[in-house]
Amino acid sequence: MPTNGEIADAFTLLGDLLELDGAVRHRVLAYRRGAARVRSAPGSVAEMALAGRATDLPDIGATLQAKIVELAQTGSIAALEKARERTPEGLVRLARLEGLGPKRAMAVWTALGVTDIEGLRAAVEAGRLGEVPGMGPATVAQVTAQLADPAAGEAGAERVSLGLALPQAEDLARELRAVPGVRRVEVAGSLRRGRETVHDADIVVAADDPAAVAAALEASPLVAMSAGGGDQRRAVMTHPGLRIEVAVAPPERFGNLLQHATGSARHNVRLRELALRRGLSMSEHGLTAGDGTVTVHADEAEVYAALGLAWIPPELREDRDELAVAAEGRVPRLVERADILGEIHVHSDWSDGRVDMATMAAAARDRGYRYIGIADHSQSLAMTRGLTPDRVKRQWEAIDALNAQIEGITVLKCTEVDILADGRLDFDDDLLAGFDLVVASLHSGLRATGAEGTARVLAAVEHPHVDAIGHPRGRMMGRRDGLQLDIEAIAERAAATGTLLEINGQPRRLDLDSDLARTALAAGARLLLSSDAHGPEDLWFLDLALRVARRAGAGPEDIANTRPPADWRA
Ligand SMILES: [Zn+2]
Ligand SMILES: [Zn+2]
Incomplete structure (x- = not known):
């Protein structure tokens, strides 16, 4: 069977x-x-x-x-x-490479006779990949970089969303914190750096007795199987299939281990070069001087200080300009959870949310928010029970009644109005003018290539009643990449018109991603963080959007949610 x-x-x-x-x-x-x-x-x-x-x-x-x-x-x-x-089965692995996909994998087969990943490696080494029609130097470089990984294109090498991996790693970290003798536990690696997708997870532990940590991992109900290793460093697999590597160090050198395990690899290479110039060799075990004396650090900030640097937030450790900035003590203050006063894009059971508005508002208040905007779908999205203008007006009455009753939070009348195929909006201007805030989103035509996606988003940006663009690219991880947007053009107009660009925190969206958000900030746009929650248990998705924003280098002044909406236009 x-x-x-x-x-x-x-x-x-x-x-x-x-x-x-x-x-x-x-x-x-x-x-x-x-x-x-x-x-x-x-x-x-x-x-x-x-x-x-x-x-x-x-x-x-x-x-x-x-x-x-x-x-x-x-x-x-x-x-x-x-x-x-x-069709040669080996092409499946080619098609999984970023920059290739099914169509280009077939083109590689047709043009070069390549049928598997080994054949592709040979073609790249022979400099022949550029001969394939439609294959530019950027794509060739992108493919070449991925081939350095022996598992390139394997299904097991698939990346999972930050939003799926982080809770699993945090749950295991919480368990380990309760183990007797364990002093500190942190999630490290690409999760700590807030990457939108990860291959696996890392946890670092400060403990005097690594065997006790190993025993706890063996016994953990979160662990499906051990994936090898000893007491100091052991890999486990969770039931949903996330590989987590757990490294243990004595508390006095926890800072060295945490720094090392956080990466990125390229950031750590630059740090080691800097250490070498000071006559030090750097590893997870400490800083070793020329005479062999080793200095260890309990806290990560001490590691950076020993190299003459200010502490660098993990989200910025990607070998951009962070070392130069830290050497001058100019590390930016990134937006933090405590800065967030509220959000304006959550759903209720008036459309496809799972609970009523009062329940959402109470849950938002429990998170410490001062305001929550209920932004249900508009009429064209029948699948989601999108609101007709009549129902919108009844919802407004319900929100007025709710505000008269609920304490400690203000409920705002918002909408997630659909951007239609021609760039027009799904409600007329009179109705739109009645909302406190309008989020405009694309939910169809998201596989379009070329300039029409940008044109539709730009039309919404220019609309006088639109306050924010929801999940601008429309990507859905594992299903579609979304639109190829000219984000600079959009961000410039968004800055000029005061339209916010959303970072949507739904685990499969994370849209804008941190690269696009960074570009948008550089062009002068401001960002809106949203959970796009469809129930109270989704409100934490805002924390994912926050990580993406931090990765983009956003400070509190770049994020609308750090201010009450009354301040936004000013
Ligand atoms: Zn949406
Ligand atoms: Zn939504």
Whole structure:
């Protein structure tokens, strides 16, 4: 009987091969959704399919059930074998590389006869990748960089969202803090630097007895399996499949370990060069002088101080200009959680939110907010029960009644109005004028390439009633990259018109990302942080948006949420 994992792998491969072969989008997605559903099903899906009951599962229709039965009875799926004959399986790994994707992977095959990742490596070394039509020097460089990783393009090398990885790492960190003898525990690595996606997670622990930490990891209900290592450094796999590496040091050199494990690799290379110029060699074990004496540091700031630097926030450690800035003591004050007074983009059960407005408002107040803007969807998004103008007016009355009753927080009348295909908005100006604040978002046409995405966003930026652009790029991790925006042009107009650009904190969005947000700030735009919460348990997504903003180098003055909305126009 095939396991759920084997069925899911077969469907994933079939979806990937069909995509390479240029199959219609919904067929590809049907196999991918089916794969995800089978993988997460609690019981044997093969047994269900043989009993004709796999179709009880969402995303599993008669076609997919028939293929599961076929796999169970014959050990293979004819459609998959046919797809394998048409398209070399090795191209799947090529298609996963950033900058390539299915179309360019096929072009590489056609132009160079390359059918797998080894062939691609050889073609790159021979300098032939640039011969492929449509392959510019930037893409060649991007692909070449990824090939340095032996696991390039492997499914296991897939990155997961900060929003999925961070809670898992923090849960394990919390458990380890409770272990007797443990003094300090921090999440390190790319999670601490706030990268939007990560390969794996790092946790560093200050403890005198590493064996006790190892034993706690063995016994942890969060850990699915040990992935190797000794007491000082041990890797584990969580149940959802995140690899977490846990390193232990005695408390007196916890600062050295935390600094080392936070990275980035390139930041640490620059630091080691700086240390060498001072006659010091630097590692997670401390700073070693020429005569062999080792200095260790309990706190991370001491490590930087020993090199003549101010402490650098982890989000800025990417080998940009942070060492020069820290040497001059000019490290910027980044926006912090305590600066945030509220937000204006959450949903209620008036559209597709899960709870009523009073519950959302109370949850926002519990987070210490002074205001919360309920921004439900507009009429065109029927799927989300988008509001008609009539219902908008009834919602306003309900908000007035709520404000008369609730204490400690102000509820604002907001909307997430749809930007239609032609750039117009989904409500007329009279209605828009009645809202406290208007967030305008794109929810369709997000696979468009070229300039039309920028034009639609620009039209909304210029609209006199629009206060902010929601999730500007429209990306959805694992599903679509979203629009290719001319972010500089958008940010310049946003700055001129006083329109805020959102960093949407939903784990699969994180949109704008930190690179785009950095560019937007440089062009003079200001940012809005949003959880886009659809229930109280989503409000913490704002913390993810905050990390993205910090990675973009944003200070409190760059973020609208650090001020009451009454100040925004000024
Ligand atoms: Zn939206
Ligand atoms: Zn929304």
